[in-house]
Amino acid sequence: MAMSVLDLTPAPTRPVKTRFRRIVTPIPVPQSIDLIRRLREVEPRSMAGMVPIVWHRAQGFQVRDPYGNQWIDLSSGIVMANSGHAHPRVLEAIRRQTDSPLLFTYAYPGQVRQRLLERLVKLAPPGLNKAILFSSGTEANECAITLMRRHGQRISPRKAGILSLEGNYHGRTLAAKAASGGEDRVDGIPRDQLGHFLLPAPGANGFAADLKSRGLDPLDVAGIILESIPGVTTACHPLEYMRELRDWANRHRVLIAVDEIQCGIGRTGKMFAIEHYGIAPDLITCGKGLSSSLPVSAVIGAREVMDLAPPGEMSSTFGGNPVCAAAAEANLELMEEEGLVERAAELGELLEQWLAPVARRHPGSIGEVNGRGLFYSIHLRNPETGQPWVEMADRVALECVRRGVLLFVTGRGFLKIVPPLTIDREALKEAVEVMAAVLDAELTA
Numbered sequence: 001m002a003m004s005v006l007d008l009t010p011a012p013t014r015p016v017k018t019r020f021r022r023i024v025t026p027i028p029v030p031q032s033i034d035l036i037r038r039l040r041e042v043e044p045r046s047m048a049g050m051v052p053i054v055w056h057r058a059q060g061f062q063v064r065d066p067y068g069n070q071w072i073d074l075s076s077g078i079v080m081a082n083s084g085h086a087h088p089r090v091l092e093a094i095r096r097q098t099d100s101p102l103l104f105t106y107a108y109p110g111q112v113r114q115r116l117l118e119r120l121v122k123l124a125p126p127g128l129n130k131a132i133l134f135s136s137g138t139e140a141n142e143c144a145i146t147l148m149r150r151h152g153q154r155i156s157p158r159k160a161g162i163l164s165l166e167g168n169y170h171g172r173t174l175a176a177k178a179a180s181g182g183e184d185r186v187d188g189i190p191r192d193q194l195g196h197f198l199l200p201a202p203g204a205n206g207f208a209a210d211l212k213s214r215g216l217d218p219l220d221v222a223g224i225i226l227e228s229i230p231g232v233t234t235a236c237h238p239l240e241y242m243r244e245l246r247d248w249a250n251r252h253r254v255l256i257a258v259d260e261i262q263c264g265i266g267r268t269g270k271m272f273a274i275e276h277y278g279i280a281p282d283l284i285t286c287g288k289g290l291s292s293s294l295p296v297s298a299v300i301g302a303r304e305v306m307d308l309a310p311p312g313e314m315s316s317t318f319g320g321n322p323v324c325a326a327a328a329e330a331n332l333e334l335m336e337e338e339g340l341v342e343r344a345a346e347l348g349e350l351l352e353q354w355l356a357p358v359a360r361r362h363p364g365s366i367g368e369v370n371g372r373g374l375f376y377s378i379h380l381r382n383p384e385t386g387q388p389w390v391e392m393a394d395r396v397a398l399e400c401v402r403r404g405v406l407l408f409v410t411g412r413g414f415l416k417i418v419p420p421l422t423i424d425r426e427a428l429k430e431a432v433e434v435m436a437a438v439l440d441a442e443l444t445a
């Protein structure tokens, strides 16, 4: 079997034909190799991190290639399609908008943007009454970081530092990258020279002890950005830690921005994952599932913070684009009407029940199974080294793909279960059974 996403040698598969899955070719599909090679010729190799299957149709919880294969999608693309791929109501809203015709408004007043923003702030926790739209998640985080710094600058010129947490991810533009966990240097520049400071992932010590360990003075801190539930662990932060953080931030006039680009918009069984803790953030960033389709991201916050930038200094050419905004508006509307947030919570409980026996069968190699709603991950540990079992997790993901269950290859020793919130209950069960069979076969081999 192909062991890496880079390997383009077609490997035979066993035919699969169920109500939800269909595998009828070797994978990668021999006819697809030319297309993939040509793409790799013109694209940087950073783009070759996904399993080499050609997407042709993606609808609901299923993805199809042009060669007759069909997968149950446990990835939502990349934790994106919360209401499913190409939901008919999202498609219809896009069509209506492109027929209008109005494809662009920038920051000029427009009806769709007004409706979407009103809907979004209505859904947001109390006190967060303004929002701004962008295209990518990383842009929303850049904006949140800028707003926290602007707020800090009003208090003192020293107050510009941004804290973030090890193991959290915020995007690939400079400030978002500097706020993401990882190496000490960011593009060769020491993180603290960029005014960014990483704290350890929340542990038993609590927030104050973590802060002290970094030797930071709160007078130098403008804000902290963290994922409400980190995408890598899919485990909630300790409640005590979050409460302590809120108290500390209030005392020192530090703002808290929660990144809900991955965990937000209903996925964890609450519209916003921060609701699991009962604490109020100053800013929330969203993206991905906000539209479940076209590029839309947002920053939501209190009027006093959101209004810190003067007219013309916080906007983006495509932000709030009417076609994208129409998709997001339809997405939020249908999520409410179809009760998808509650559905995520209900299916999440089943998922937990179905995964528990798998973890029990492999106590030596399945480290943790964490999650809320349809935001789950299975962490594999190499029993010999105790380290994350990267090769095994990637191998299991690839084998699941070969059996008609789409997972992404994380390259970090875990498997992620993040299907569309619309997934058919039986399809979810079937996909989990496939994963369990692959794990049983690989971990006992």
Ligand SMILES: Cc1ncc(COP(=O)(O)O)c(C=O)c1O
Pocket (backbone or CB within 6 Å): 135, 136, 137, 138, 139, 141, 169, 170, 171, 172, 227, 231, 259, 260, 261, 262, 263, 287, 288
């Ligand atoms: C938690 C989190 N923040 C930010 C981002 C960046 O979003 P985008 O890729 O839309 O820039 C991602 C994307 O994976 C994410 O998962």
